[in-house]
Each structure stands twice: as C-alpha cells, then as structure tokens.
Amino acid sequence: MRRRDHNVGRYLGLKTAAPPWLASRQEAAIAALREHGLPAPRHEDWVYTSPKKVVRELPLSVRSADPVDVPDLGGTRITFVDGVFAPELSRLDDTVAALSSLTEDDGVASVEKAETPGFSALNLALLQDGARIRVGSGPSRVHVAHVSTGTGMSHYRHLIEAGAHADVDVVETYTGTGTYWTHVVTEVAAADGAQVRHVRWQDESTDASHLGTVAVRQGRDSRFSSLSIAMGGAISRVDVHGQLADLGAEVDLRGLYLQRDGQHCDHHTTVEHASPHGTSRELFKGILDDTARGAFTGKIVVREGAHHSDSEQANNSLLLSDRAIANSRPQLEIYNDDVKCAHGATIGRIDSETLFYLRQRGLDTAAAQALLTFAFANEILGDLPQGSLRTALETRIWGWLGGVA
C-alpha cells in the first residue's frame, strides 16, 4: 500500500536561505509535495517505521552561538552547524564547496529527482545548504561534518560528482546535542570507471530524529561502496538507492547499526540492476540491546535486459537482550532468468559456550560480551582501511560497548 499523508501545509510557508538558482526546483518540489504528500503510516516502504515518528514538528534550525565540537578525521572538511555552512570550522580544497557559495546551477537534484514524491521533495523544498563535491579525475578525500545544537530541523542536500576514473572518499558525520531533526539527501553520480567510497556515520543525540537518503547513479565499470553506521538518534531511517545504469558496474552496500534503550533504526536499501553484468553486494549487521529495534529491508530489482546480474545480500543481527527486536525483509523483483541472486538473514545471540571459554580465561561477563560483540561488528570495520576514520570508529564502538580499546 502506498498510503500518503497530504497534511503538508505546515511546511509550505517556511522560507529557507537556499541559493536563487535552486528556486525553480524548489517550486517543483513544493508542487510535488502538495500533490503527493508524504508517506503515511503503513506505506509499504515504511512498515517498520512510522513516518510520523521520524518527522519532528520543529522550526527550521538556526545557527546557535554555542561553541561546538566537530569530529576531526584530518584532511579536507566541510562543516555545517544547525543547517548553516560554517567556514571557520571547515578546511576546503578546490573539490568541495557549500551550495550557498555557488552562484550557478550545479546539478543538485539530478540524481534524486525533484519530482520524486515524499521526503525527497520535502528535503528540496526546505533545503538549507549542502556540499557540492566535484572530482574530475584522480583522488579526493572529503569529510562532511554535521553538528546540531538542538535548535530545530535541518535539511541538507549533498552532491558528489565523480568524473571518469575519479577516486573519491566521502565521510559524513552526524553529531549533536538536544532534540532536533536532521534530514539529508546525498546524491552520487559516478561516471565511467569512477570509484566512490561513501561512509555515513550517524552518531546523533539520542533525542534526535535522523532521516537520510543516499541516491546513486553509476556509469560503466564504476564502483560504489557505501557504509552506513547508525549509533545515535531516538529514531533513524536511512535509505540507500543504487542504480547500476551501465555495463559492469559494482555496488557494495554495508551497514552497521548499534542501538540500545528504546532506540529505533531502520535501513531500507534498493539496488536496481538496470544493465547487464552488474554486481551488487550487501551486508548489514545490527547489534541491538535493551528494547532497541533494528530493521532492514533490502529490495533488489533486476530489469529485463540486465542479464548476468550477480547479487548477494545478507542481514545479520545480534540481540543482546530478550526484549530487543530485529526485523529483516528481503524483497526480490527479478525480470529475467540469467541472474545470480542470493540473500539470507540471521538473528542470533551471544553463544554461551564461547562466553564460557572467554570467562574461563579470566574475562568477566561484561568484558567477554563486549569482546564478542566487537568481533561481530569487526566483519564490517575490519574491511575499512587503516586510518583516522577506522581508529575513531573502533574507539567509539569500544566506548559504546563499555570496554576499552
């Protein structure tokens, strides 16, 4: 069921500081929003998360005067605080710019279409700022930092354009304090032969709501990999849409969510094999404690002409409490016979014999559990290259587990 919520009038009068060249697309987005509304509860793409709970009825955020902490991963960084570009907290190079500093059209909303009904239209209509990362060729590493101080809702949209054979690393971090709503759309256009590695590290305040979309369009023999880390937020929802639009493209989507208390986290992926000889890999792992809930939906569409498509999907959850909930839903739509398509899901607990082994070696139950939980996460972390991001993530996750790195 595609149930819609047309009660969107409350958003339509809000005025944002988006650049003038976006005005016509914002108008189109507002029209789309009026016509189609937002997804309503029990919409088929929203079975585990009520859209009403993600949406926070807050004013548009304004930059607070409070000093803020920005995670430091080294290298090029563009920082946004409460929806506003913060040049004094940024270290730009010539591949990255804030949308608000651009004077002409830059292709925003070309991957994720403005007419797309729903949250994408809302995001564009209320867009405050974002980053444009454009890499012609060669390597580029950019950290996009988002910090919230709890002044309202922030709508960001980023565009990553990787030219032919470009090699691009983008890490988005989300941190903050207080109650707020972060809504972000990241569009990725990977040209022929380009390599794009995208990491989003959601570590919002546990009173916050986080809604993110990553939309990707890939050219011939390009490779896109995405890692979605979800640790923070009272509620978070992340959609990743990959489209293998040309021959021989590869996509690798990964996720790691660590949730406790009453946190709620939902990942929804769509991989569309639109061209022959495409490869997709998906691995999402959840660690759920207390009454937390972690959901995963993995939709794979193989179009009629996309023969020799090769797709694998796995979603594994580790429950650390009897009351935690894991949901896993593969959705396969396959329109030709010449495909390899595998999927699987597991939901498990810490193995009691393994726990006994570790305790026999002198580790107390808490330390042994932390170690085994880290081991579970390490299937994802272990594939990250050594460097500041991996070190920071490992330290943060050990901290989350109550252990010491």
Add this chain to the structure above:
Amino acid sequence: MLEIKNLHARVGDTAILKGVDLTIGAGEVHAIMGPNASGKSTLSKVITGHPDYIVTEGTITLDGVDLLELEIEERAQAGVFMSFQYPVEIPGVSTSYFLKAAVNAVRSARGEPEVDAMDFLKLAREWMKLVDMDDSLLHRSLNEGFSGGEKKRNEIFQMAMLQPKLAVLDETDSGLDVDALRIVANGVNNLRTADRSMLVITHYQRLLDYLVPDHTHVFVDGRIVKSGDAELAKQVETRGYDWVRTEMAATA
C-alpha cells in the same frame, strides 16, 4: 594444591559425578583415564564452573580457596586454567587482542600491573616458541581456520601466558597426529613447575608416553575406581577398561 572431596554433580536430572575424591599436590601431574561417558570431562567442567553442571555435594578447593563459591572468571583469576577439548573460534578478534585482555584481567585481579602492548608481544613471542607456533597467528582471528593441532598448541600457549596454579587438560590429545602430540606434550612438560598442579584427562594412553604423570586414576561411572602410577596407564591401554570393570565387579 587441588583438593576434591566427595564431589557429586549432575546435568539436568542426570547424576554424572558420584563421589570423586582427588588431591593433586603442588608440582604433581595426575592423569585421569576413562571410557567414553564415564564423566571425566564433566570433572573438568565442574572444576572450571561451567553453568550447565550443578554440584549437589562435596567440595573443591585450590590452595584452600573454595572454588565452588567463585564465578567462572574468578576461578580463572585464582589460577584455574582449562585447555579445551574443542577450543572455540572467534572470527573478528585476534588471538593477541583476546589474550592480552585475558592476561591483564588475571593480572589486575591478582593486584599485579597490566602489561602494555610491547611487553605482551615480547612475552607472547617467547612462549609461542614453546609450542612451535608461528607468531603471525597472533594477528589472525582466534582459532579461525586453525587446524586441530594449531588450536591445541594455541591452548598450551595461552596456558603459558596465564601461568595458572592448576592446569586441566581436557582430552588435549584428541584429534592430534603424533608430531602435534609430541609438540603439545613437550610444551606442557616445559610448564611443569614445583608450584603448579596439573590434571590430564584422556581416553588414550599415548599422550602419557610423552607427558608422564606422577599418578594415574581410572574413572568409571562418575568416580575414581583405581589409582596407581604411570604403569597403570599402560595396563589400561593393553587390557582395556573392561579389565577395570571386571576387577571392580570381583571386589564388589
């Protein structure tokens, strides 16, 4: 010194240990031999505190400390070590990470300073030589993809790093070829000290060719039915457990 008195234990409703008495002095190696399902492995699980086994009667003390009052990890910290018959594999945690955590947990419980990464590696490389382990294994996931022999050598290596007062070797010889058996036994022999007690549980005598015990006990139906020296193991090997059973029947 390990002292076990009149130990009874069960799993669920099934009584398995039915009155075990055993004293292992400091510096002594005792072997327990027994047929399958005699309860000999249960003894190791009860000493280490496995939660599936319920002690219904009797006592276990190590240097006067009542082990039955202690949690699993507290027993380990008090100096109890078991070499597992089936060591677990933990993908995602390196042997070095795991073992450094274990060594430091035991050291801090004993009021000793923790070892840092450098000292740990130095010590580890030293002890790995004892069981002929390549130190690249330190950085691989614990036991993942290890052969049966590598896993058992890793157990003995861990024992060396943890320096226990009491080492229980639960069927350490199972699944080992002769070369691996010799390496493992040599490693254990090198860890025999005047203040360490060892309990070697085995189905076969062949391990005891290399790891010669001070005393041998035959375990049948949940208790020790016959004790002797290293010669007893050879008799059991040639005459079989039925010989012990027949002898028991004759004296009954």
